[in-house]
Amino acid sequence: MTVKAIRFHQYGDAAVLRAEEIDQPLPGTGEVLLRVAGTSFNPIDATIRAGYVQEVFPVRLPHTPGIDVAGTVQALGEGVTRFRVGDEVVGFLPMTADGAAAEYVIAPVDVLASAPTAIPLADAAALPSGGLTAWQALFEHADVQAGQRILVHGAGGAVGGYAVQLAVRAGVKVVATAGPRNADRVRGYGADVVGRGTDGVTGEFDTVLNFAPVSPADMVTLAGFARAKGVLVTTTTPGPEADPRGVRSTSVFVRSDAEQLARLVSQVNAGTLHVHVAERVALADLPEVHARHDAGTLPGKTIAVPR
Numbered sequence: 001m002t003v004k005a006i007r008f009h010q011y012g013d014a015a016v017l018r019a020e021e022i023d024q025p026l027p028g029t030g031e032v033l034l035r036v037a038g039t040s041f042n043p044i045d046a047t048i049r050a051g052y053v054q055e056v057f058p059v060r061l062p063h064t065p066g067i068d069v070a071g072t073v074q075a076l077g078e079g080v081t082r083f084r085v086g087d088e089v090v091g092f093l094p095m096t097a098d099g100a101a102a103e104y105v106i107a108p109v110d111v112l113a114s115a116p117t118a119i120p121l122a123d124a125a126a127l128p129s130g131g132l133t134a135w136q137a138l139f140e141h142a143d144v145q146a147g148q149r150i151l152v153h154g155a156g157g158a159v160g161g162y163a164v165q166l167a168v169r170a171g172v173k174v175v176a177t178a179g180p181r182n183a184d185r186v187r188g189y190g191a192d193v194v195g196r197g198t199d200g201v202t203g204e205f206d207t208v209l210n211f212a213p214v215s216p217a218d219m220v221t222l223a224g225f226a227r228a229k230g231v232l233v234t235t236t237t238p239g240p241e242a243d244p245r246g247v248r249s250t251s252v253f254v255r256s257d258a259e260q261l262a263r264l265v266s267q268v269n270a271g272t273l274h275v276h277v278a279e280r281v282a283l284a285d286l287p288e289v290h291a292r293h294d295a296g297t298l299p300g301k302t303i304a305v306p307r
Contacts (some may be wrong), residue, residue, distance in 0.1 A: 004306065005102035006286045007062040011051025014290035017065075019283075025098075025106045027077035034071035034089065034107050038122030038280075039100035040158075041289050041302045042067060042129055048095075049290065057095045065286075066099030066304070067092060069107060070115055070124040080109050088115040090265065092128035092256045100125070101286055103306045111256040116268040116275075123277050124268075126158065126301045131264040131273075133235060133254040134162035138170070141233045141250045142207040146171030151205045151225055153198065154212030155191060156182030158276070158301045159235060162264075163209055164189045165273050175201065177212075182300070185276065201225055210234040223247050276300070282307050 001024045008016040027033045045065040048057050073087045083089060091112040093099055098106070115124045137159075138144050150167060154160045155176035167174050168190035176191035177198060187193045194200035198218075204227040210219070213236045220240055223232045229246040232239040239249025267273035278300030281289060285304070292298045 003103040004283065005064050006066075006283060007064050007101075008049055009062040011049065011054070013050070014046075014287050014294055016049065017287035017290060020062075022102070024104050027075055027080075027106055029078040030080060030109055031077040031106050032073050032080055032083060032089075032109055032112070033075040033077075034069060034100075034105050035074045036069060036071045036100050036103055036105055036306055037088075038070050038125035038303045038305050039066035040068040040125045040129075041286070041293065041298070041304065043293065044095070045099075046290050046293050059096050064098040064101050064105075066101035066105070067095060068125045068128045068130075069093055069100035069105055070121050070127075071100070071105070072121075074104065077109075082109055083112065088121055089113065090115045090124045090128055090261065091258075092132055092254070092261065094256070101283060101304060103283075111258055113258050113261040113265055116265045118269045118271065119275055122280065122303055122305050123275055124265075125303055126275050126277050127264060127268065128261055129254055130158035130301070131162045132257060132260055133159045133252055134166055135260050135264065136254060136257075137209055137233045137235070137252045138163055138166055141252055142209065142231045144170060144172050144207055147173075148206040149173040149175070149203070150207040150209060151201060151222075152176045152191065153208065153210045153214075153222060154178075155186045155193070156300075157211055160209075160211040161186060161189065161276055162273070163211065164191045166267075169267070169272055175205070177201070189274070198222070198225070205230065207231045207233065210236060210239075212236065219249075223249065277303055279303070280305055
């Protein structure tokens with residue numbers, strides 16, 4: 001049986017992506033076969049496609065992108081007992097394995113959690129990597145606590161939006177930066193939005209979180225907003241290696257964690273965590289999504305749906 005997938009056979013710009021017919025994969029030990037309901041575009045998909053991180057994420061060519069998946073279990077590999085055929089699940093797939101930009105994908109069972117029931121299954125693909133990055137930034141790298149005051153720079157993006165919501169729910173006072181397109185949404189999450197840049201930021205913060213691409217000089221500025229011996233957490237440009245006030249800088253490299261993902265799903269079902277989707281496109285349109293990202297015209301979190 002053949003199925004549709006988006007793949008690239010060489011590194012390059014979005015033009016290397018092509019729609020193809022491939023053999024339906026078969027699950028091995030500890031794996032499941034998923035019928036994909038949706039996958040979300042993430043900037044790392046374009047970075048891997050362009051070949052910028054071959055040493056860090058050495059994918060085998062041809063490669064199918066798509067690290068986030070929401071779908072339905074179609075077949076079980078040997079030893080799988082956590083799920084049954086027909087279960088709806090979400091997961092953050094291994095970075096170097098073939099991804100979910102296809103009608104079917106293989107997933108290790110230990111990266112999966114039951115999908116939220118409060119939102120459409122395809123939209124749930126917007127949750128795993130972004131939600132896990134926010135969770136790990138807040139509670140593992142920064143160890144934020146109720147009553148603290150934090151700054152979230154780049155709160156209009158997927159990770160920043162989740163970070164704001166999770167922090168507010170944890171009893172944290174959040175000041176955020178976001179552009180005009182996303183400011184009202186972020187404000188609705190409970191943050192005090194001061195604008196796109198840091199010009200309106202005042203005072204000191206227990207933790208500063210950066211989810212936006214910035215220059216090294218801007219990272220020094222962000223570190224300056226942290227209190228003495230505070231924390232700067234970033235997913236993009238590394239923070240200063242040494243700070244005279246003892247501000248600790250740390251970078252987040254997200255990992256799969258099914259237990260954390262299940263907690264995020266519970267919050268979505270409870271209505272306390274909102275999954276924002278800017279647009280939904282057909283799987284065949286994913287190359288165009290990559291091209292728009294490269295051109296800086298993507299409107300936000302985009303879900304690709306096999307049709």
